[in-house]
Structure formats: structure tokens, C-alpha cells
Amino acid sequence: xxxxxxxxxxxxxxxxxxxxxxxxxxxxxxxxxxxxxxxxxxxxxxxxxxxxxxxxxxxxxxxxxxxxxxxxxxxxxxxxxxxxxxxxxxxxxxxxxxxxxxxxxxxxxxxxxxxxxxxxxxxxxxxxxxxxxxxxxxxxxxxxxxxxxxxxxxxxxxxxxxxxxxxxxxxxxxxxxxxxxxxxxxxxxxxxxxxxxxxxxxxxxxxxxxxxxxxxxxxxxxxxxx
Numbered sequence: 001x002x003x004x005x006x007x008x009x010x011x012x013x014x015x016x017x018x019x020x021x022x023x024x025x026x027x028x029x030x031x032x033x034x035x036x037x038x039x040x041x042x043x044x045x046x047x048x049x050x051x052x053x054x055x056x057x058x059x060x061x062x063x064x065x066x067x068x069x070x071x072x073x074x075x076x077x078x079x080x081x082x083x084x085x086x087x088x089x090x091x092x093x094x095x096x097x098x099x100x101x102x103x104x105x106x107x108x109x110x111x112x113x114x115x116x117x118x119x120x121x122x123x124x125x126x127x128x129x130x131x132x133x134x135x136x137x138x139x140x141x142x143x144x145x146x147x148x149x150x151x152x153x154x155x156x157x158x159x160x161x162x163x164x165x166x167x168x169x170x171x172x173x174x175x176x177x178x179x180x181x182x183x184x185x186x187x188x189x190x191x192x193x194x195x196x197x198x199x200x201x202x203x204x205x206x207x208x209x210x211x212x213x214x215x216x217x218x219x220x221x222x223x224x225x226x
Contacts, residue, residue, distance in 0.1 A: 006215050008216075011217070022149065044213065053124070083124075089134065115153060126168060150191070169209045
């Protein structure tokens with residue numbers, strides 16, 4: 001019922017091959033519920049507010065604020081990095097636990113050649129580094145139009161209890177909010193897949209990071225407007 005009662009929004013996608021592929025995937029038939037699109041119901045979204053303080057405000061965000069403080073106190077910091085320069089560290093993170101959210105890790109995350117191919121274009125990715133400069137969490141967050149999407153996002157198993165994933169997700173949001181404040185064109189929405197089908201642990205994480213379920217009509221534009 002939460003999914004069915006979710007607000008209904010329309011989000012325009014545009015851009016290159018990656019955005020096109022996302023649009024096709026989002027609007028393709030759901031693999032189980034053939035009568036609907038794959039990413040229509042229960043999409044996990046944050047509508048970016050005018051300031052980062054506004055994003056962090058409110059009682060529902062207290063857990064996120066606490067986890068951010070925990071990570072920062074422990075010396076973790078946000079950065080943008082070259083994935084090709086950190087392939088060994090990325091593999092170490094991927095291999096740090098055999099399961100994620102109750103599921104076995106996909107071989108595409110464990111095989112060095114497949115990981116290298118996934119980051120072949122060497123586009124900068126979002127990262128959390130520890131006090132010694134070691135990579136401890138990362139996320140590929142492509143912009144695909146009026147949304148940016150948390151794609152590959154993983155943290156080292158040894159660091160998960162220190163708030164690194166909350167720091168990572170929220171700092172990406174901060175980056176886009178601050179860019180908008182400087183007049184740089186940036187998406188209005190942050191997307192983290194869907195609540196529908198997510199494990200209880202992952203759904204909890206998304207909610208604590210400020211994501212809410214939406215019903216989405218995805219539309220394609222050949223060029224951005226405005």
C-alpha cells in the first residue's frame with residue numbers, strides 16, 4: 001500500500017549511451033510483473049532541496065546525521081577518484097564479504113578483468129577514504145538527465161559499522177546541491193533503485209538516507225530543456 005500510495009512524478013532523461021541504456025532498462029517490462037515497467041513503482045528518490053542543511057534537517061534524518069558524525073570523527077572523508085588507479089582497492093572492497101544483503105556476490109564484482117572493463121572509461125567515481133588515504137567505499141553515480149543514479153555502490157565489510165555508506169551517499173547529494181547553488185546545471189533527483197524488491201536492510205538504509213518511494217513516469221528528451 002505504501003508503494004501504491006506513493007507520489008507520482010515525471011522525470012526526463014537525456015544524454016549519451018549510458019542515459020539511453022538507463023531509459024530502456026527503466027521502461028522495459030518488469031521481469032516478473034509483465035504489465036508494468038521495470039522501474040515505475042516504489043522508485044527510491046530524493047528530490048534535491050535548495051541547501052544541504054535542508055536535506056539533513058528534521059527528526060527523520062537524525063540517524064543519518066549521527067552516522068555522518070561517526071564516520072567523520074573516525075577520519076573518513078569524501079573524494080572523487082580515478083577507478084583505474086584504484087582497481088586493487090575496489091576488488092578488495094568487493095571481496096571483503098561473500099554476501100551482500102543476503103545474496104552471494106556476483107562474479108562480475110569479483111573477477112579482475114570484469115571489474116577493469118566496468119571502469120574502462122575511467123570516469124571519476126565517488127569515494128570514501130580513511131585517515132590513511134585508503135579507499136574504503138565507492139559508488140559509480142552517473143548523471144542520466146534530471147536524475148543521478150547510485151549504480152555500483154559498495155563499502156568494505158570492515159568499515160560498514162562506522163557510517164561510511166551514509167557519509168558516501170549524503171556527500172554525493174551535497175556535491176550536487178552545491179553545484180546547483182553555483183549555477184551549474186545539475187539533476188533535481190537522486191535515485192537509488194527501488195524499495196520494491198529491496199531487502200529489509202537495504203530498504204532501511206535508503207529510508208534513513210532520506211529516500212522515499214515514488215511512482216515514476218520516465219520520459220526521454222533528445223536535449224535538456226531550460
